[in-house]
Amino acid sequence: MNMNYTAEELAFRDEVRAFLDEKLPADIAAKVKGFRRLTKEDHQRWQKILSEQGWYATHWPEEYGGVKWTPVQKHIWDEESCAYGVPRSIPFGVNMVAPVIIKFGNEEQKQQYLPRILSGEDWWCQGYSEPGAGSDLASLKTRAVRDGDHYIVNGQKTWTTLGQHANMIFCLVRTNTEVKAQEGISFLLIDMNTPGITVRPIITLDGEHEVNEVFFEDVKVPVENLVGEEDKGWTYAKYLLTYERTGLAGIGLSKAALSHLKQLASRRLKNGKPLLEDPTFSQRIAQVEIDLMAASISNLRIIAAVEGGGVPGAESSMLKVKGTEIRQAINDLARRALGPYAIPFVEEEMSYDYEGDFLSDENAAPLSSQYFNNRKLSIFGGSNEIQKNIVSKMILGL
Amino acid sequence: MDFTLSEEQQMLQDTVARLVRGEYSFEKRLEFSETELGFSEDFWKQLGELGLTAVPFPEELGGFGGGGVEIQSVMTELGRGLCLEPYLQSVVLGGGILSQAGNDEQKEKYLAGVASGELKVAVGLQEPQAFYNQNEVASKAEKSGDGYTLSGRKAVVIGGHCADLIIVSARTSGDVNDADGISLFAIDPNAEGVERRTYPTVDGAKGCDVVLNNVQVGADALLGEEGKAADVIEYQTGRAIAALCAEAVGCMEEANELTLEYLKQRKQFGVPIGKFQVLQHRMVDMMSELEQARSMAILAASYADAEQSDERRRTLAAAKNVINRAGQFISEKGIQSHGGIGMTWEYSFAHYAKRLVMIGHQLGDDDFHLERYASLLQAS
Ligand SMILES: Cc1cc2nc3c(=O)[nH]c(=O)nc-3n(C[C@H](O)[C@H](O)[C@H](O)COP(=O)(O)OP(=O)(O)OC[C@H]3O[C@@H](n4cnc5c(N)ncnc54)[C@H](O)[C@@H]3O)c2cc1C
Ligand SMILES: Cc1cc2nc3c(=O)[nH]c(=O)nc-3n(C[C@H](O)[C@H](O)[C@H](O)COP(=O)(O)OP(=O)(O)OC[C@H]3O[C@@H](n4cnc5c(N)ncnc54)[C@H](O)[C@@H]3O)c2cc1C
Numbered sequence: 001m002n003m004n005y006t007a008e009e010l011a012f013r014d015e016v017r018a019f020l021d022e023k024l025p026a027d028i029a030a031k032v033k034g035f036r037r038l039t040k041e042d043h044q045r046w047q048k049i050l051s052e053q054g055w056y057a058t059h060w061p062e063e064y065g066g067v068k069w070t071p072v073q074k075h076i077w078d079e080e081s082c083a084y085g086v087p088r089s090i091p092f093g094v095n096m097v098a099p100v101i102i103k104f105g106n107e108e109q110k111q112q113y114l115p116r117i118l119s120g121e122d123w124w125c126q127g128y129s130e131p132g133a134g135s136d137l138a139s140l141k142t143r144a145v146r147d148g149d150h151y152i153v154n155g156q157k158t159w160t161t162l163g164q165h166a167n168m169i170f171c172l173v174r175t176n177t178e179v180k181a182q183e184g185i186s187f188l189l190i191d192m193n194t195p196g197i198t199v200r201p202i203i204t205l206d207g208e209h210e211v212n213e214v215f216f217e218d219v220k221v222p223v224e225n226l227v228g229e230e231d232k233g234w235t236y237a238k239y240l241l242t243y244e245r246t247g248l249a250g251i252g253l254s255k256a257a258l259s260h261l262k263q264l265a266s267r268r269l270k271n272g273k274p275l276l277e278d279p280t281f282s283q284r285i286a287q288v289e290i291d292l293m294a295a296s297i298s299n300l301r302i303i304a305a306v307e308g309g310g311v312p313g314a315e316s317s318m319l320k321v322k323g324t325e326i327r328q329a330i331n332d333l334a335r336r337a338l339g340p341y342a343i344p345f346v347e348e349e350m351s352y353d354y355e356g357d358f359l360s361d362e363n364a365a366p367l368s369s370q371y372f373n374n375r376k377l378s379i380f381g382g383s384n385e386i387q388k389n390i391v392s393k394m395i396l397g398l
Numbered sequence: 399m400d401f402t403l404s405e406e407q408q409m410l411q412d413t414v415a416r417l418v419r420g421e422y423s424f425e426k427r428l429e430f431s432e433t434e435l436g437f438s439e440d441f442w443k444q445l446g447e448l449g450l451t452a453v454p455f456p457e458e459l460g461g462f463g464g465g466g467v468e469i470q471s472v473m474t475e476l477g478r479g480l481c482l483e484p485y486l487q488s489v490v491l492g493g494g495i496l497s498q499a500g501n502d503e504q505k506e507k508y509l510a511g512v513a514s515g516e517l518k519v520a521v522g523l524q525e526p527q528a529f530y531n532q533n534e535v536a537s538k539a540e541k542s543g544d545g546y547t548l549s550g551r552k553a554v555v556i557g558g559h560c561a562d563l564i565i566v567s568a569r570t571s572g573d574v575n576d577a578d579g580i581s582l583f584a585i586d587p588n589a590e591g592v593e594r595r596t597y598p599t600v601d602g603a604k605g606c607d608v609v610l611n612n613v614q615v616g617a618d619a620l621l622g623e624e625g626k627a628a629d630v631i632e633y634q635t636g637r638a639i640a641a642l643c644a645e646a647v648g649c650m651e652e653a654n655e656l657t658l659e660y661l662k663q664r665k666q667f668g669v670p671i672g673k674f675q676v677l678q679h680r681m682v683d684m685m686s687e688l689e690q691a692r693s694m695a696i697l698a699a700s701y702a703d704a705e706q707s708d709e710r711r712r713t714l715a716a717a718k719n720v721i722n723r724a725g726q727f728i729s730e731k732g733i734q735s736h737g738g739i740g741m742t743w744e745y746s747f748a749h750y751a752k753r754l755v756m757i758g759h760q761l762g763d764d765d766f767h768l769e770r771y772a773s774l775l776q777a778s
Contacts, residue, residue: 136668139668158738203742204743205748272534280765343756345598345599388676
């Protein structure tokens with residue numbers, strides 16, 4: 001047992017810091033740290049820099065342009081990049097569809113899609129959920145019917161995150177209605193510019209446009225866009241979900257949010273003293289910091305246990321639940337720290353270009369928004385209830 | 399002890415309920431919210447015409463001297479409809495301060511307008527640095543000639559953007575934290591030196607920060623005795639807390655009904671999601687939180703107009719603490735039980751959730767009231 005970084009790990013951390021010091025654009029970091037809106041261009045600009053460094057695809061084999069990091073290296077990257085204000089990587093291409101293509105796709109698909117993900121040419125979104133198929137994903141109804149060299153796709157996906165920016169969507173579609181729900185699903189790669197696809201915004205409670213509905217009306221998709229075998233999509237979909245979950249604990253993000261919270265609490269006053277020195281508030285912060293400390297080590301233990309490139313199984317569900325609860329608790333405290341200034345909503349403050357006077361020196365608007373927006377953390381990627389169902393079934397045998 | 403409303407109280411509540419149901423659909427509310435005023439001028443007029451803005455005032459002003467329970471009846475229904483009108487600010491708090499602290503001339507000048515709804519009052523008692531403590535007043539009122547010069551800044555004055563009259567606290571003597579030395583002034587929002595920085599609020603209403611840049615007011619702007627406003631502020635804030643608790647209960651009732659309905663309708667895995675025990679138990683918890691809140695709102699209403707005492711102080715602090723926590727619980731768990739749909743703008747639930755969480759930021763958060771309660775704890 002040794003809880004310290006080795007000399008090589010420390011050297012890696014220095015390398016990461018040197019890279020971020022040099023290459024992370026200051027305007028992007030400022031937006032991330034101020035919880036402002038990022039544009040598509042911001043994401044793409046940063047992704048290019050990361051790709052050039054060879055650090056974009058950390059789950060991929062090296063032959064496809066991935067980088068082989070140990071779990072500890074990934075952890076170091078997570079912590080450092082969050083602390084520096086690196087934008088959250090949009091996972092749908094690099095961390096979701098790519099591992100599926102690498103494991104189950106054919107050679108042409110690998111040649112066609114992987115380089116375009118690395119270069120940022122393609123922006124992927126995830127077409128899993130439907131209005132009637134949320135937690136019960138396998139009940140999805142979007143139909144794909146084989147017609148010569150094409151599938152004809154009809155149906156609707158929903159909650160499609162950043163679908164408004166995407167040119168590609170990976171979809172679960174029903175190709176067989178005769179068999180058990182899970183056995184008639186296929187995994188299709190669809191060009192968003194195909195005729196018959198309509199994207200409509202869904203505005204979330206904070207007024208933001210982050211998710212969409214995607215409608216398919218007689219959309220012709222070439223059969224070569226099928227990944228793996230027809231009707232075997234559920235296996236691939238589940239493989240992808242474990243990848244999705246691993247990232248969802250968000251330990252690095254929580255650490256960054258906590259550090260922001262402490263700064264906020266050191267500036268805001270209660271009874272003439274900083275909130276950070278207020279007995280009640282400082283204990284609230286201390287409690288969440290302690291929980292985060294424990295979760296951070298659990299996270300390391302679990303990823304270390306699957307060293308050798310694997311992906312954790314049901315354990316990642318526990319991490320997702322704990323991790324998201326902690327992030328939501330931090331967001332809750334940030335909102336509380338604003339006192340009455342949690343109430344005004346100067347929407348323009350969400351924009352980086354806003355040049356008016358901030359209402360309070362804390363640029364408060366994004367913090368209430370963030371609290372509400374991050375209610376999503378316990379809903380998406382498999383709701384926390386579903387994660388607990390998985391744990392009780394897979395780990396506890398109940 | 400009797401927990402039932404009298405016939406008159408029930409009629410009052412039914413009147414408001416009918417009005418809200420008829421005029422305040424969720425879709426209309428979104429429209430009202432987006433106007434420059436941020437609420438419905440027309441609905442406000444109707445509240446006036448039906449005598450609802452006059453409820454707490456005496457007969458000669460068109461009211462019937464309604465107390466905590468009558469205000470509770472009105473506010474609960476306004477809460478159910480997520481109504482945006484400044485009833486709390488103008489009628490309850492503004493009207494309350496004017497009634498308690500105003501001299502005959504001031505009452506004569508303002509109260510009829512407040513009672514009819516024609517005069518909208520907003521109240522600025524908190525300051526940017528003060529974290530809910532209304533005795534922490536840095537704004538200054540310095541004697542000049544016959545009147546005063548006001549300077550400072552009042553934070554998050556809900557309804558201040560459209561008010562015809564703004565009541566602010568400012569210090570005429572003492573240190574920034576002294577209860578002694580705080581005075582109240584009724585100012586014309588359009589007077590020279592009054593700057594209003596208006597914004598929408600998270601919960602769909604509008605408010606402003608009021609910056610006082612050497613505002614000259616006459617002696618007749620002073621409400622009550624100079625330097626002795628702390629008691630008035632505390633007392634009237636107590637009445638407003640009781641009213642806000644009632645509003646919150648209305649919001650929670652509606653929020654829980656929406657969630658329960660959704661649990662019955664939404665199917666996943668071939669069954670209504672309400673069949674899942676984890677959601678059933680959570681819904682039970684949400685219901686019992688609402689009942690805790692309702693009990694405290696009733697208790698608060700019964701103390702709202704009682705003579706000031708530590709018992710009253712404790713009860714109102716306790717009520718606001720319970721309401722804030724219940725509101726947050728019902729909001730967060732309700733969104734969670736809805737899944738993605740609970741997070742969308744076009745579905746009303748999220749707006750109830752936002753209002754409830756923001757109520758937690760009005761007139762003191764749960765920590766503030768817990769500390770207040772603890773400071774008043776009785777040994778036995
Ligand atoms: C902001 C956001 C972004 C998203 N992005 C994407 C995306 O890019 N692509 C995509 O495909 N999807 C996306 N989703 C969809 C997300 O995966 C679903 O919202 C999620 O799976 C839950 O489904 P639902 O919203 O239909 O809720 P439901 O499944 O209807 O669930 C409602 C409630 O019932 C509970 N419940 C359901 N079944 C059970 C059970 N068996 N036992 C106990 N409780 C149960 C749930 O936990 C929840 O509390 C996103 C969602 C959000 C909110
Ligand atoms: C101090 C004490 C005094 C008692 N006095 C009396 C008495 O005077 N007369 C008398 O007749 N009995 C008495 N009891 C018995 C008591 O009523 C039972 O203990 C109780 O009904 C639970 O039954 P059980 O202990 O067999 O637990 P179980 O029924 O086996 O329950 C075990 C656990 O499973 C949970 N559980 C069971 N079914 C469900 C379900 N459908 N959904 C979710 N969770 C479930 C329970 O909540 C519990 O947590 C007493 C028990 C105690 C501890």
